[in-house]
Amino acid sequence: QQQVKQSPQSLIVQKGGISIINCAYENTAFDYFPWYQQFPGKGPALLIAIRPDVSEKKEGRFTISFNKSAKQFSLHIMDSQPGDSATYFCAASNLRGGATNKLIFGTGTLLAVQP
Amino acid sequence: NAGVTQTPKFQVLKTGQSMTLQCAQDMNHNSMYWYRQDPGMGLRLIYYSASEGTTDKGEVPNGYNVSRLNKREFSLRLESAAPSQTSVYFCASRGQGKVEAFFGQGTRLTVV
Numbered sequence: 001q002q003q004v005k006q007s008p009q010s011l012i013v014q015k016g017g018i019s020i021i022n023c024a025y026e027n028t029a030f031d032y033f034p035w036y037q038q039f040p041g042k043g044p045a046l047l048i049a050i051r052p053d054v055s056e057k058k059e060g061r062f063t064i065s066f067n068k069s070a071k072q073f074s075l076h077i078m079d080s081q082p083g084d085s086a087t088y089f090c091a092a093s094n095l096r097g098g099a100t101n102k103l104i105f106g107t108g109t110l111l112a113v114q115p
Numbered sequence: 116n117a118g119v120t121q122t123p124k125f126q127v128l129k130t131g132q133s134m135t136l137q138c139a140q141d142m143n144h145n146s147m148y149w150y151r152q153d154p155g156m157g158l159r160l161i162y163y164s165a166s167e168g169t170t171d172k173g174e175v176p177n178g179y180n181v182s183r184l185n186k187r188e189f190s191l192r193l194e195s196a197a198p199s200q201t202s203v204y205f206c207a208s209r210g211q212g213k214v215e216a217f218f219g220q221g222t223r224l225t226v227v
Contacts, residue, residue, distance in 0.1 A: 009155065032214055043119070043205050043218030044158070089157060095214060102173065103148070103207075103216055107157035 003027055004092050006106030013113050019077040021109045023090035026071065030092040034103070035064065035075050038087045047088070048075070080113045087111070117141050121206050121219035128196040128226045136191040136222050138206030146209040147189035148173075148216065149181060151202040158205065164189055196226045 005024045013019045025033075034049035050057045050064040050073065057064045063076040077084055090106040122137045140147065149161040150173075160173030162181040170181050178200060180192045189208075193200055203223050207216045 006157070034214070041220070043207075043220050045218065046215045049214065093214075102160055102163060104160070104174075105150075105158040107155060 003104050004090060004106040006090050006109060008109060009107065010110045011112070013080045013111065015080065015082060015113055015115050017080050017113075019075075019080045019084070019111055019113070021075045021088055021090070021111070022072065023074065023106050024070075024072045025092045027092070027094075028071070029094045030104075032093045032095045033064070033066065033073050034091050034093075035062075036089045036091060036105075038089065038108075040086075044089055077111075080111075082113045082115050085111055085113050119206055119208055119217050119219035121204075121222050123222060124220065125223050126225070128193075128224065130197060130226060132196050133192065133194050134196065135193075136204055136206075136224075137188070138190065138219060139188045140206075140208040140217070141187065142208060142210065142217065143186070144208035144217075145186070145211045147183065148207040148209075149179075149189070149191045150205045150207065151175065152205060152221070153202050161191065161204075193224075196224075198226045200224065201226045 035047045036044035037047040038044040048059050048062050061078045066073045088109045091103045093103045094101050119140045145166045148163040150158040159175045164170045164183040167186045182190045203221045205221050206219045209216045
């Protein structure tokens with residue numbers, strides 16, 4: 001049972017273009033939605049995160065758009081650079097669960113930004 | 116500042132062998148997690164420990180056991196390795212009241 005569905009599985013974008021990765025969730029108890037970035041041979045690292053009380057969060061070239069009614073959220077990478085080439089994971093969690101809350105991850109998107 | 120340290124980084128096992136994957140964090144975090152990463156499957160939670168002395172099953176616990184040895188260390192044991200357990204294993208930790216999880220570098224395990 002995949003609680004967080006992520007698409008596309010892979011993405012190729014030209015340098016300077018916009019990369020868009022989409023995720024959908026089912027459990028309405030989720031209240032925290034982070035995106036993690038993973039480079040080859042490394043562990044995932046937090047990139048940006050959003051709570052459902054806002055519809056958008058921007059940090060530099062990275063933006064999360066959140067649609068609570070549709071239970072969907074997406075990552076937009078503006079002016080994509082070759083250094084952005086990595087695997088991106090969306091995730092969801094229930095922070096109200098306190099210490100026992102778990103991070104549930106999507107299946108990942110392999111992004112390649114061509115120079 | 117080491118963060119989350121996993122050992123070993125690589126391991127090859129024969130079917131039926133046992134081994135323990137070690138994880139230690141130096142950030143005084145309460146919660147620790149074990150995930151496995153497989154192509155097309157994302158990161159799936161195997162076991163987690165909300166605090167020292169407690170452990171709970173995640174999405175894919177079968178074939179694994181864990182021990183929260185102390186606040187710093189959380190180990191994952193494969194009692195009888197199977198080829199289906201070939202994967203990259205990640206340990207992560209999270210502080211009390213914090214939202215960000217920190218991951219180790221991973222252990223690449225191959226079972227032949």
